[in-house]
Amino acid sequence: MTLHPPPSSLYFPRRATFITYQPKTVLNKSKRADHWFWTRYSAYPYIGCQHGCEFCYCRERKYSPYDDPNDFAYTIKIKENAPELLRRALGRCPVDLVFTGDYQPLERKFQVSRRMLEVCHDLGFPVFVLERNPGVLRDLDLIASINQRAPSVVAFSIISTPDSPNYDRVRQIEHLAPPPEKRFAAMAQFAKAGLLTGTCMMPILPGMCDDDANLEAVVRWTADHGGKFVLASGLTLSDQQKNYFLGVLGQRFPDLLALYGTLYPQGSYSPAGGWQWPRIALKIRELCEKYGIRDRVPRPIIPTDKRALNKRIVERLAEKLYTLELANASSYRVWAYRKAAWAVDDLEQDIGLVYRTMGLKGLQGIESVGSSLGLEIERIIKELG
Numbered sequence: 001m002t003l004h005p006p007p008s009s010l011y012f013p014r015r016a017t018f019i020t021y022q023p024k025t026v027l028n029k030s031k032r033a034d035h036w037f038w039t040r041y042s043a044y045p046y047i048g049c050q051h052g053c054e055f056c057y058c059r060e061r062k063y064s065p066y067d068d069p070n071d072f073a074y075t076i077k078i079k080e081n082a083p084e085l086l087r088r089a090l091g092r093c094p095v096d097l098v099f100t101g102d103y104q105p106l107e108r109k110f111q112v113s114r115r116m117l118e119v120c121h122d123l124g125f126p127v128f129v130l131e132r133n134p135g136v137l138r139d140l141d142l143i144a145s146i147n148q149r150a151p152s153v154v155a156f157s158i159i160s161t162p163d164s165p166n167y168d169r170v171r172q173i174e175h176l177a178p179p180p181e182k183r184f185a186a187m188a189q190f191a192k193a194g195l196l197t198g199t200c201m202m203p204i205l206p207g208m209c210d211d212d213a214n215l216e217a218v219v220r221w222t223a224d225h226g227g228k229f230v231l232a233s234g235l236t237l238s239d240q241q242k243n244y245f246l247g248v249l250g251q252r253f254p255d256l257l258a259l260y261g262t263l264y265p266q267g268s269y270s271p272a273g274g275w276q277w278p279r280i281a282l283k284i285r286e287l288c289e290k291y292g293i294r295d296r297v298p299r300p301i302i303p304t305d306k307r308a309l310n311k312r313i314v315e316r317l318a319e320k321l322y323t324l325e326l327a328n329a330s331s332y333r334v335w336a337y338r339k340a341a342w343a344v345d346d347l348e349q350d351i352g353l354v355y356r357t358m359g360l361k362g363l364q365g366i367e368s369v370g371s372s373l374g375l376e377i378e379r380i381i382k383e384l385g
């Protein structure tokens with residue numbers, strides 16, 4: 001493996017190079033929505049990111065076109081025909097949530113994100129925008145207009161606050177991105193405009209972000225700025241991205257190398273047994289309850305969607321399966337919920353109609369549902385009215 005020690009970019013940032021090109025496709029489609037962000041489609045305008053967060057998984061070989069991970073923050077490829085490709089592709093797709101938007105500094109000049117949002121607006125597709133840059137405020141009016149027709153989400157990637165014990169360290173790790181206090185201020189503006197907003201606390205860096213004081217600070221700042229959720233996950237490290245990030249730690253925080261060596265031994269992608277997940281996830285859940293927000297993203301649903309009830313039920317089943325995972329339940333139970341959620345998501349008919357015409361037997365007849373989950377779905381239907 002070629003070793004790529006990180007540059008001293010904290011002190012000597014390079015000048016960025018922009019390369020425009022015309023890809024053949026821009027839209028990634030899934031069979032169904034994921035259970036984290038609820039997105040079914042994704043479409044991005046740029047490859048590479050000027051924010052250059054040192055932990056970014058996009059430096060992994062499978063995502064990055066660059067042999068040298070140092071290039072990721074300084075050589076940015078611009079998909080100049082992305083809006084036209086998106087219009088053509090979405091025109092053939094059922095309406096569902098699109099993961100899109102990228103407000104790194106070059107967006108001010110190239111505006112590909114904005115033009116892609118305009119396509120979603122024209123075609124009535126809801127959007128999920130996840131940002132580390134408050135520059136997304138430029139398009140607040142456009143996103144608010146999309147949101148009026150199709151409920152959307154603007155979330156902010158935030159892993160620390162000025163109240164956090166390791167704030168200075170985290171700022172060095174994401175030093176090219178605007179500070180979190182500006183992201184929180186932007187969150188407050190989106191909340192004021194009626195958008196569903198919150199924090200994606202990703203990734204929680206071991207030894208820097210996983211202490212209770214930081215977890216509470218992030219949840220409290222989110223609630224104080226109108227955020228409705230904190231969605232958290234751990235750090236993954238793979239191939240050249242792992243090599244790069246460990247190089248950053250060795251250069252700036254050598255005291256953490258032993259911890260990371262234990263958590264991410266040779267060949268391991270996610271933290272090994274010693275790390276504190278799910279304790280951290282349960283702590284975040286407890287803190288979210290304390291501050292009146294959620295530890296999952298509420299599923300945005302178009303009220304006129306004939307499958308709105310199906311989507312609400314899927315949301316409940318996914319929440320239950322996450323709870324089971326945190327409780328270390330048997331994988332058999334977890335998979336039973338996952339498969340039932342997928343089956344309800346795949347159902348073309350309104351599940352309410354199925355229940356009204358066929359009763360409990362109709363629910364239990366849905367593939368992968370069976371008798372006990374059929375009863376649970378019946379209970380959810382009654383609860384949702």
Ligand code: SF4
Pocket residue numbers: 049050051052053056057058132157177
């Ligand atoms: S803002 Fe997101 S995409 Fe950009 S470098 Fe940071 S983690 Fe990666």
